Amino acid sequence: MSQVFHDIEKKILETLQKVPNQNPEQLSKNTELSIDQIRRGIEWLRLKGFAIVNESEKITFSLGPNGLDSLKNGLPERKLINMLKDEPKTFEQIRSALSGAGFNVAIANAKKNGWIKIEKDNSDSLVSIKEKPIETPEEKLLSFIGEKTVSQEEITNSLAMKILLSRPNYIIQTSEKLKTISLTDAALSLDTSISSSGAIDVEADVSSIFAARTHPLQDTIDEIREIFVNLGFSEIFGSMTQSSFWNFDALFTPQDHPARELQDTFYLEDMELKNPATSSQIKNISSSHSKNWKYDWKLSESQKMVLRTHTTCVTIKHLAEQKPENARIFSLGRVFRNEKVSYKHLVEFNQIEGIVIGNNTTLRDLMGIQKEFYKKLGLTKIKFWPTFFPYTEPSLQTMVYNEKLGKWIELFGMGIFRPEVTKPLGIDKPVLAWGGGIERIAMLKYELDDVREFYNNNLSWLRSV
């Protein structure tokens, strides 16, 4: 049982500890709380086992209309006696003075009290005083009650009350349920000063509310962006819709490569970019393709607009335009693949890609950056495997050990841009490139098995994760 009290409870407890057995009205008076507050407080204390509520019935009496009349003018029999004080009177005379039912009552009671005698005449009866009438118990009771309300306990002559009650409209009897509040032994010994003012039951259940928050996937995106920035990379921004030239041709992907087919890449209906690049860029890329891949490169293929399949198109375009001597840059955003959506594939997901040009651009440096990147993500058990990308050589992928799954998971890819990519665009220095999908990392972080959850916007998940 928690012993934390509301202010109301505390005041009631304190006053009852001083004066036991009080009714709500008394409590209200003593605590200066409203009757409503007192009622609530008593109920709380009762439920907590600190208060006992004794219920009793209180009967009270006051005078009715006939009683009040008699208090002023005497009972009917007293009125009769007063009439007869000077001389006897006939029934006829009395009846006209004491109207209605008063006559019978007066005659009957005066006679019962032995106050009068009645002599029969030939036409009427004559009433005279027999002895000096004293004050009756009923009369005493009437004056005792007077205009007050008295309780049953105050009535000493219960017979007189019984008589008066039997006479109509003399006495109004009311009964009222009474509550008296007392404290249990436990409550009597409580020290209410211990709990500070304003304390509440801190262990009680409360209803749940939900925090407004950023999306968990966006949090991971922001976290990874922050790591790139900390590693000295600056963010560039590029379009999601790209010409095939920058998405494929500039990255040494031959025009008949399977990745360029409709079933892998989203082409935009009826959309072409007439001048995807400068004429010298087009010329150089065209001859690089024709020479190395041995086919006729077509400008028309490179003009087709696609939803970018990677963010590399953004970085390579930036390099071709800016030709920086020494730079670390990255681009981040959505990329698209024409795939069937499943628990492990989305048509649209986030990718980040960073490049390094200038100093310290060996494969070992690239691996060093990777190691540091994963370390900042809290992933320390990593290794590198060779892999293949059309536009980098050599190419590696990072494998990260996942303790929960008990296996190695493939994360970011990396490599050095092929000279077939950089030379035609006028970039002479080696360019390190690395990056990959962000959802995979977010899935590990949030322990999800189904990548679709990130885009379901399921409130129960968003509110609880």
Added chain:
Amino acid sequence: MPVIELNISRIQKLVSGNVSKKQILDVLPFLGLDIESEDGDKIRIEYSPNRPDYSTEFGVALGLQGLLGIKKGIQKTSIKKKGKFAIKVDSSLTKIRPYVTGIIAKNGTLDSDDIQQLMWMQEDLHNGIGRKRKKSSIGLHDADKISFPLTYTTTSREHKFVPLNSNTEQTIDEILNNTEQGQNYGWVIENAKNIPIILDSEQNTISFPPIINSALTTVTSNTKNILIEVTGINKDSVEDALSIVMSTLKMAGFEFEELKISGNKNSTPQLKDRTIIYDPKFTSEILGIDMSLSNMVACMKKCRLDASVKGKKIACIIPPYRFDIFGQMDLVEEIALGYGIANIEPKLSPSTTIGQKNDITIKTELIRKTAVGLGFLEALNASLTSKKILYNMTKRNSSQIISVLDSKSQEHTILRDSLLPGLLENLSKNIHESYPQKLFESGVVFSKGEPIHESINLAVIIAYKDTNYSELKAIMQSLLRTNFKINSKTKTSKNQELFVEGRHADIFVNEKKIGEIGEINTEILETFRIRTSVAGFEIKLSGLIFD
């Protein structure tokens, strides 16, 4: 990436030298082969499309021998020139499938597992470098069933022969219509009147390239001598494909004899090794490893290349099947593989640049923070969405619709031009969750331009029984005022079906319209099965808080 199935015990036999299963499994990834699954003796591996020579146990074993140090350098392959085998090409093929190449593989034996491996290899080569048989396709035949010389010529659609896996003669048209190969690859020859065909000296049909071989020359476990023919549209690519098959059959124990090829610009393939002079400076410049020339030579040899020191350079000899090697950088990678990727020590050099976020990111982060501060939960929706949600259910104007071609998913066919429909869809999926529901999203939307324009929008939506226009307007104005000190106004706008009549407006900043705000029409809410009041707004951030 293609996946193949291998038997460890067969690999062990091919590799020889008593290697354990564990050794094999440990080394495979360092050849660039990812182990997909492992089931007792069987494993499934994924190889990169630039290395089709890894499409069989033979090719994988050849690679493993190198990295394990069992056999190094090029697998020596000699071609006998006796002039017994020849093929002549007819000029009628020029516009259809002009090139053929081939060779005779002799004195080998194949068991049924070997044949299975060769079939899978053929399939992978067809789909990969063969570009679904258009660029090149391969036929393997029992050479002893053939009377040489051969002719590569054309025929009519009525030409008949018994195709592979059949007992009855069929016409070309029947084969195209009735066989699996015909249905899958018939598109390569399209509607050509003249059909490519290989005939022997007795006019027996040997092959109908690129569709199907004849039953006559089926390769079985009794086959000793094999004719390999490759047809296609490019001389280099057919010879590339041939070189893969040759290297594979060499590893399987075959020897080779020349097939003379002539006619219509065709010639007998040289199948010679190439030499590239490697500049050793790249090893330190690119890999960051200091290595002696002889070490580099050893690394190359481990990758089944030949190499020798030539003064201050290295002469590297490359077999024909390594047509993935273009130049110096490819040789750098070979050295790295031979050195062992696991042996390369990562090195962290301090950055000489200071990183920074893009202005768009910084500003968007600020406004997202305010939205969260105002009690909104962030949603993320796909930018490639459906016509149903974007236009139909929201009754929005679809005249500027931007579609993608041939999407595999009905829900992802249209580029969004607005964020609000997605948020309505989110509310619709969450009607059983407690209210109020308050969501926001920032993201790219697309519109037609030169040829397409992208901008970043922000949309906010609020759903519960007492929400209304005024509540949302206060939120919208607070969002723009906080941090950005932008004062916005709302102006009565012409009716549109998304909003309740008389309870929506255009949002203006400095006399420029930046968005729309309003209570969502109850009819639209009904189509989304939302049974409470909803109000939303969307503004264009591009041009407002960043350029």
